[in-house]
Amino acid sequence: MKSITNVQIENELQKSALTPSRRNFLKTAGFLAVGIAASNADEIVPSASAQARSGPYIDPDYHQLDSWVVIHQDGTATFYVGKTDCGQGTGTSFRQLMSDELDIAYDKTTCIMGSTDITVDQGGSGGSTAMERDAWPMRRAAAEARRVLLDMGANELGVTVNQVAVSDGVISVKADPARKVTYGQLIGGKKFNVTLTGKDINAATGAAPVKPVQEHKIVGKSPQRYDIPAKVDGSLKWAVDVKLPGMVHARNVKPPVAGAKLVSIDESSVNKLPGFVKVVSKGNYVAVVCEREEQAIKAAKALKANWEKPATAPFPKSDDLFTFMRAATPTSTAKPILVGNPDTAFAGAAKVIEADYDIPFQGHTAISGAHATADPSNGQMTIYSNDMKSYGMRRGVATFLGIPQEQVRVVWMEGPQGYGRTAADDAGCEAAYIAKEIGRPVRMQWMRDEETAWDSKAPAFAVKVRGGLDAAGNLLALDYHAISADYNHLGYNEPDSVLIAQLMGVRRNPVPAGSSATPSEMYAIPHRRMAASVVSLPLIWETPVRTGNLRDPNGPQSTFAAESFIDELAAAANADPYEFRMKMLTASTTEDATFRRARSIACLKAVADLYGWDRRPSPKARATGDIATGRGLAYTFRNNTVVAQVAEVEVNRRTGHVWVKRLACAHDCGLVVNPESLRHTIECAMLHSLSRTLHEECQFDGAKTTGVDWITHPTLTHADTPEKIDVVLVNGDPNPNRPDLAPYGGGETACKPLLAAVANAIYDATGVRLRRVPFRAPRVLAALQTAKA
Amino acid sequence: MSITLKVNGSTHTVDVDPSTPLLYVLRNDIGLQGPRFGCGLGQCGACTVIINGNATRSCVTPCSAVKSEVTTLEGIAKSGKLHPLQQAWIDEQVPQCGFCQNGQIMTAKAMLDKNPHPTDAQIREGMNRTLCRCMTYYRVQAAIKRGAKMIADAGTAEKEVVA
Numbered sequence: 001m002k003s004i005t006n007v008q009i010e011n012e013l014q015k016s017a018l019t020p021s022r023r024n025f026l027k028t029a030g031f032l033a034v035g036i037a038a039s040n041a042d043e044i045v046p047s048a049s050a051q052a053r054s055g056p057y058i059d060p061d062y063h064q065l066d067s068w069v070v071i072h073q074d075g076t077a078t079f080y081v082g083k084t085d086c087g088q089g090t091g092t093s094f095r096q097l098m099s100d101e102l103d104i105a106y107d108k109t110t111c112i113m114g115s116t117d118i119t120v121d122q123g124g125s126g127g128s129t130a131m132e133r134d135a136w137p138m139r140r141a142a143a144e145a146r147r148v149l150l151d152m153g154a155n156e157l158g159v160t161v162n163q164v165a166v167s168d169g170v171i172s173v174k175a176d177p178a179r180k181v182t183y184g185q186l187i188g189g190k191k192f193n194v195t196l197t198g199k200d201i202n203a204a205t206g207a208a209p210v211k212p213v214q215e216h217k218i219v220g221k222s223p224q225r226y227d228i229p230a231k232v233d234g235s236l237k238w239a240v241d242v243k244l245p246g247m248v249h250a251r252n253v254k255p256p257v258a259g260a261k262l263v264s265i266d267e268s269s270v271n272k273l274p275g276f277v278k279v280v281s282k283g284n285y286v287a288v289v290c291e292r293e294e295q296a297i298k299a300a301k302a303l304k305a306n307w308e309k310p311a312t313a314p315f316p317k318s319d320d321l322f323t324f325m326r327a328a329t330p331t332s333t334a335k336p337i338l339v340g341n342p343d344t345a346f347a348g349a350a351k352v353i354e355a356d357y358d359i360p361f362q363g364h365t366a367i368s369g370a371h372a373t374a375d376p377s378n379g380q381m382t383i384y385s386n387d388m389k390s391y392g393m394r395r396g397v398a399t400f401l402g403i404p405q406e407q408v409r410v411v412w413m414e415g416p417q418g419y420g421r422t423a424a425d426d427a428g429c430e431a432a433y434i435a436k437e438i439g440r441p442v443r444m445q446w447m448r449d450e451e452t453a454w455d456s457k458a459p460a461f462a463v464k465v466r467g468g469l470d471a472a473g474n475l476l477a478l479d480y481h482a483i484s485a486d487y488n489h490l491g492y493n494e495p496d497s498v499l500i501a502q503l504m505g506v507r508r509n510p511v512p513a514g515s516s517a518t519p520s521e522m523y524a525i526p527h528r529r530m531a532a533s534v535v536s537l538p539l540i541w542e543t544p545v546r547t548g549n550l551r552d553p554n555g556p557q558s559t560f561a562a563e564s565f566i567d568e569l570a571a572a573a574n575a576d577p578y579e580f581r582m583k584m585l586t587a588s589t590t591e592d593a594t595f596r597r598a599r600s601i602a603c604l605k606a607v608a609d610l611y612g613w614d615r616r617p618s619p620k621a622r623a624t625g626d627i628a629t630g631r632g633l634a635y636t637f638r639n640n641t642v643v644a645q646v647a648e649v650e651v652n653r654r655t656g657h658v659w660v661k662r663l664a665c666a667h668d669c670g671l672v673v674n675p676e677s678l679r680h681t682i683e684c685a686m687l688h689s690l691s692r693t694l695h696e697e698c699q700f701d702g703a704k705t706t707g708v709d710w711i712t713h714p715t716l717t718h719a720d721t722p723e724k725i726d727v728v729l730v731n732g733d734p735n736p737n738r739p740d741l742a743p744y745g746g747g748e749t750a751c752k753p754l755l756a757a758v759a760n761a762i763y764d765a766t767g768v769r770l771r772r773v774p775f776r777a778p779r780v781l782a783a784l785q786t787a788k789a
Numbered sequence: 790m791s792i793t794l795k796v797n798g799s800t801h802t803v804d805v806d807p808s809t810p811l812l813y814v815l816r817n818d819i820g821l822q823g824p825r826f827g828c829g830l831g832q833c834g835a836c837t838v839i840i841n842g843n844a845t846r847s848c849v850t851p852c853s854a855v856k857s858e859v860t861t862l863e864g865i866a867k868s869g870k871l872h873p874l875q876q877a878w879i880d881e882q883v884p885q886c887g888f889c890q891n892g893q894i895m896t897a898k899a900m901l902d903k904n905p906h907p908t909d910a911q912i913r914e915g916m917n918r919t920l921c922r923c924m925t926y927y928r929v930q931a932a933i934k935r936g937a938k939m940i941a942d943a944g945t946a947e948k949e950v951v952a
Contacts, residue, residue, distance in 0.1 A: 087886030087923055224882060231887030232878040232894060233871060234823030234862035241822045274806065293817055294809045297829070367835060367889045367922040368827050416888040417923050448828040676882060680928065684885050687924030710832040710920060718916040721926040723909070 055380035056406035062120040062201045065148070065194040068141035069102065073188030075169050076108045081138055082122030082201070083130060084114040084388045086418035088747055089225045089677035090130040096218045096673055097135050101142035101210060104169040104183065106218050111226075114412030116394045122201060124389035125418065126492070126549070128638070128745025131673055135743065137204040141196065144206025148194055152186045213671055213741050222676035227414070239386040239413035242373040244441035248277050249293045250434050251300035253286040254450055255503075257703040258543045259310035262286065269304035279303065280434050284542060285503035287434060289442065297447070309703070314539030318699040318706075321485070322358045322772075325462040330533035331487045332513045340527035345477035349468030353572050356464050357561035358772040359755075361457040361485070361698035364550055365713060366416040369446030370423035370455065374431035376439055381408045381432055386415020387424040389492045396425070396493035397432045400501060408432075419688075421492055421548030423455040426499040433500060449708035454499065456548030457698050459486035459514065463561035468527075473573030475584060477527040480565075482558055486514030487536035490548035502542045511540065514547065517554035519562030520637050520752075522597040523581070524588035544705045545698065552748035555638055556689055556755055560773060563634035563756035567618065568769065576615040577633050577760065578608050594640045594744075595734055599668045602732025604635055606666035607644040610728050618760070619767040622789075626654045629661075632760025634753035640744040641669040642732065645686065647757040651765045653789070656781025660690055660758055663722050665750060668730040671743040679727045682750045686725070689754035691716035695774050714776075792852050796821065797864030807853030812836045814852045815861060823862030823891050827920070834892030834919035844899035862891045865898060873943065874898055877936035885923035892919045897933045905937060 060067040060080070070078045079098045085091040091111045099106045114124055122134045146166065153171030154161040157179055165174050172180035198204040213219070230236035255262070262284045270276055270288060275295035280287045288303055290296040316324040346352060372385040381403065387393045390410040398405040410428070418424065423446060431444035446454075461484050468477040489512050490497050496508045516532030537545060570580035585601050607613075611631070620630060628651045635644040648662040667682050695714045699706050707713030733741065755773060762780070763769050766789045770780065783789075793802045794811075796819055803818045810829075815821045815838070824847050827835030831849035838847045839860040847859075865872040871879075874894055884890050893916070900907060900915040907915060912933050921929065 087884065224879065228879055228882060228884055228887070231884045231890055232875045233866060234821075234891065236887070237822070238825075238888070240825065241816075243817070292805075292813070294806065294813045365922065367833060367886075367920065368825060414886065414888075417886045445826065448830055448832075680882055680885070680925075683927055684924045687926065688922075691924060709828060709830055715920060715922065716924055716926070717918075717920065718926050718930065719913045721913070721930060725927050 054378055055409070057117040057380070057409040058406060060118065060120045062137070062204050063196045063198070065141055065144055065192040065196060065206065067120050068138065069098070069145045069192070071183050071187045073184050075182045075184030075188070076110070077102060077104055077183070079109060079111045079138065079142070080119045081111060081113055082120045082124070082391065083134055084125045084390060084412050084418070085227065086125055086388050088681045089674060090125070091227060092223060092225045092677060093131060093673040094135060094138055095226070096221070096223065097139050098142040100216045100218045101139050102146050103166045106223055108169060114390045115410065116391055117409040120201060121391045124387070124391055124412070126389060126420070128641070128747040128749070130747070131743035132639070132745045133202060137198070137201060139210045140205040140208070143208040143210050144194065144196065145192065147206065147208035148192055149183055149186055153181050156181050156186060219671070219673050220675070222674050225677060236414060239373070239384050239415045240368065240371050240445070242384040242413070242443065244373065244375050247373065247441040247443055248289050248291055248438070249296040250280070250287050250289045250431065250442050250444045251296045252430065252446065252450060253288060253300050253303050253305065254454060255284055255542065256307055257309055258314035258545070259539045260284070260307040263306040263308050266304040270299045270302050273299050273302065278438055280437055283504035285500050287430065289434060289438060310539070312538060313702040314543055315537045315545055315700060315702070317702050318360065318697070321360065321460060322462045325460065325483050325485055325535050328535040330483065331536050333531065333533040334516070336529050336531040337518060338529055339525070342477045342479055342527040342529045345527035346466070346468045346479070349476050350471040351469045351572055352466065353568060354464065354466035355565055355568055355771055356462065357564060359461040359557040359560055360773060361460045361545060361547070362550065362692050362696045363452065363457045363698050364417070364419060364422045364455045365452050365715065366422060366455070368416040369448060369451040370427035371415070371443070371445040372424065372428040372431040373441065373443040374435035375441040376435040377441070379407065381435065383408070383410045383428050383432055384413055385410055385424060385428050386413055386418060387428055387493070388418035392493035393425065393428045396495045396498065397429055400429050400495035400498065401432055401436055419551035420553065421456050421490055423451060423499070425493045428493070429495070429498045430500050452707050452709060452713045453705040454544045456490050456546050456550070458550035458553060458557070459484040459489070459547045461516070461554070461557035461561070463558070465561055465565040467565065467569045469569065469573055473575055475525050475569055478525050479529045480518060480562065481531045481533070482516045482518065482561065483533045483535055484514065484516040484554065484557070485537055486516065486534050486547050488512055488540040488546070489514040490546055507541060515554060517558035519558055520555070521562065521635065522588070522600045522637070523584035525584065545700060551685070551688065552638060552751050555636070555748065555752040556692060559634065559636045559752040560755035560759065563636065563753055564759045564771065567632065567756070567760040567763065571618055571763070574617050576617055578604065578613050579615060581633070581635060595732070596637055596640065596642060598734050599642045599730070599732035600635065600637065603642045603644040603666040603668050603730050606728050606730045607633070607646055607664055610666060610726050611646040611664040613646065618764040620764055622767070626652055628653055628765040630761045630763070630765025632757045632762070632764055634756035634760060636749070636752045638745065638749040638752060641667070641746065641749040643667050643749045643753055645750070645753045645757045647754065647761045649758060649761040649765055651762055651780065653766070653784055656777035656779070656784060658694060658758070658762060658775050658777070658780055659720065660722050662724045664726045666728050666730050667750060668732045669744040669746045669749070670733070671741045672729055673743060675729055678729065678746050681746055682727050683725050685748065685750035686754050687716060687721070689751045690720070690758065693755045693758045693774060694720065695776065697774050790853070794819070794852065794855060795858040797859070797861060805852060808851050811838070811847040811850045811852045811855055811859070815847060815859070821861045821863050825888060825891055827889065827892070832918070833889070834896055835889050837892040837895040837919070839895055839899050842899060842902055844896045862895060872898065873939035874901070874932070874936035877932040877939060881928045881932040881935060883925055883928040883932050885925055889919070889921045893921065893929050897929070897936070901933070901937055901940065905940060907933070907937065
């Protein structure tokens with residue numbers, strides 16, 4: 001029997017790092033050990049790994065240059081970063097940035113990410129901050145390493161630092177290039193012993209400045225992602241692949257309805273089954289543990305338990321959700337943003353229109369269920385997880401289990417998509433809890449129905465928007481009010497909000513208020529009121545309808561309402577949707593520090609050019625036949641990243657089926673590190689939102705969520721894929737040559753405008769306005785029939 | 790119960806309950822982890838292997854029902870050279886997270902083995918039940934076309950050598 005042991009996992013980590021025990025290195029700067037490892041990694045690793053596993057696990061010090069950069073004797077370098085890569089290629093981009101600062105060839109570097117005992121705590125992933133925030137200390141550390149190496153090289157060559165040049169890790173005398181020394185010769189296997197400054201990790205810096213972007217050689221090019229070959233040849237070991245000696249398999253038994261109370265468990269229903277190990281239960285949390293995976297699946301299904309239904313309904317039926325939300329008293333309302341005097345402006349408007357938009361709860365529903373493997377060996381706790389915030393998981397697990405943080409480490413490994421607060425957080429605590437209970441390594445895996453039904457959801461939004469036009473069709477006043485069902489929004493890896501804690505009766509106090517959202521655009525509208533409220537569902541604990549961050553947590557919802565309504569206003573003004581928007585962008589001359597207005601104009605122009613936008617009001621003249629075609633536009637920004645998109649649709653009037661045939665996107669996120677990787681991320685972000693536009697809805701009856709698989713909770717498929725997707729990377733900065741041109745976030749903004757672009761295209765094609773997501777065929781057909789379109 | 794399976798050219802005998810899905814035997818007993826658990830319902834394709842030339846969902850296939858050789862993702866490279874589809878996947882930089890790509894590649898391989906020159910519509914239809922939640926479909930389809938061309942070109946080159 002072949003199995004992967006933790007030693008082998010260490011082995012894989014070490015081989016990819018070109019170094020033996022990272023922690024051992026950090027402790028001792030073991031020059032000899034590194035030398036041996038570099039020549040014969042397989043033999044040295046097991047003993048080094050045994051040390052590495054023993055704990056306690058002390059945080060790597062971000063003020064030490066050695067925590068970020070290691071140069072090996074063969075002249076290669078390993079970068080250690082406190083981030084995780086959920087499949088957007090951030091690891092490759094970090095290597096590009098750090099290689100450029102260090103002046104070393106890209107292919108002589110590797111990057112180790114996100115394992116809490118060997119990489120500094122940058123928090124893992126989230127908020128599209130990889131390039132915008134977290135790459136900065138990496139760049140500064142690599143620049144400092146270069147500065148130190150140049151000093152050492154000049155000294156070695158007997159000249160001043162001004163008299164040397166460096167290229168690809170080789171330092172030479174400018175006047176006599178034959179005199180040279182390599183990085184590997186200077187420091188290979190030894191420590192820098194250089195202390196960085198900075199009040200926190202984001203400010204960590206040495207004495208060296210980073211290079212002006214014009215001096216980058218690798219940044220701006222598109223080396224292929226280093227993680228992809230092992231993902232297509234089957235050699236990558238994922239978090240789901242971890243196997244440890246003595247490991248058992250656990251499966252949860254979830255309450256059959258939301259808010260149910262466990263009355264009793266009949267253990268005799270499972271304790272004679274093959275491989276049975278234990279039923280683990282506390283409060284309303286129940287899991288079954290067996291020796292083998294298929295045994296645990298069978299036993300969890302077979303377990304007989306009595307549950308008491310709650311006295312009152314946990315939530316309304318999903319069909320009644322928006323009525324419920326609009327009638328509910330808000331739990332909080334942010335102070336409205338007020339510009340001018342909207343009430344007076346509405347009173348004097350030539351035309352006033354208003355509309356309601358509804359966006360349901362939508363889940364992460366990863367391609368595989370949440371999972372984690374926990375190892376309680378040696379009195380420590382190691383968790384192998386794909387959680388994008390491995391550092392938070394470490395803290396959360398330590399607190400949840402009541403053990404010192406130094407006894408816990410999280411080894412980050414790849415897994416199914418991590419776009420926010422996924423159930424990986426929950427599975428990590430569950431695996432660790434059971435491992436501690438039974439004293440054996442435990443692999444926890446959520447099944448499909450759990451993942452779809454119980455993973456955290458993006459909040460539902462009910463939005464009302466009102467607009468007032470003057471006689472010339474200019475937008476005078478806008479009144480926007482969003483209500484989100486987001487009370488008791490989950491944080492990341494919180495020991496008092498992970499599902500197992502809730503089921504055991506833990507209650508966060510105070511209850512998080514949640515959030516709602518107003519639109520993000522640079523339109524000059526003289527009078528506006530923008531308000532955002534939060535409401536609560538009846539049940540906020542132990543419920544599958546629980547909210548957590550999903551890839552721009554509120555952006556797709558608020559932008560759907562805002563940019564659909566701008567289109568409705570353009571139609572009411574009989575104006576072309578592009579010109580209507582452009583007029584409002586160019587009406588102001590006010591810029592912010594990042595030139596978002598100028599960059600919005602540039603993106604809108606770029607997407608119109610890219611698509612070949614024909615200027616005319618929507619809807620277009622009705623054609624005969626079953627298939628109606630149309631195009632729609634939408635635009636927004638997120639922080640400093642600006643996006644404009646066009647969707648072209650075919651609507652089947654007979655069936656209601658919508659096919660988005662073509663997508664075009666203009667995207668400005670400042671400095672682009674890896675254009676091809678960014679383009680791919682943007683394509684997939686758009687299609688992720690297309691899935692939310694056409695298919696996805698967390699549905700529930702009055703007692704439980706009813707989406708439990710890919711039939712009851714459909715997703716985008718190959719057949720839905722556009723036949724053409726065009727992406728143009730815009731640099732709309734009016735001062736493109738400034739040396740500090742900054743990278744902004746690339747992972748989420750493209751998700752935001754897509755829903756509205758599709759809705760606007762359907763209106764253009766059919767004259768029917770869809771204001772309720774998703775646009776599944778029966779809903780579209782009903783709207784077409786009502787409108788006789 | 791003792792079950793004997795031929796996988797990627799090797800024979801393995803395992804002692805498991807005959808109803809055990811092939812997926813768990815491959816992953817946990819034989820150590821082939823290219824096929825992955827996605828749904829356990831045969832709906833997503835992440836667990837796909839090839840049996841008798843057919844893309845087969847190993848999560849709903851009892852191991853005792855398998856009578857022919859099983860090919861997994863690990864078994865399609867030949868003599869240390871990636872299968873053309875795997876190379877096409879790298880050339881097109883297909884994966885985001887990559888978790889589902891076993892199913893995408895193996896389903897595509899079975900499709901091309903039967904129909905080396907699929908139309909766009911046949912690719913959409915043939916791949917339609919193989920899901921990806923990172924939504925890499927656009928590049929999967931591009932990689933299938935690229936891979937089909939690579940296979941055809943290699944076939945032409947082989948014939949020329951023989952001639």
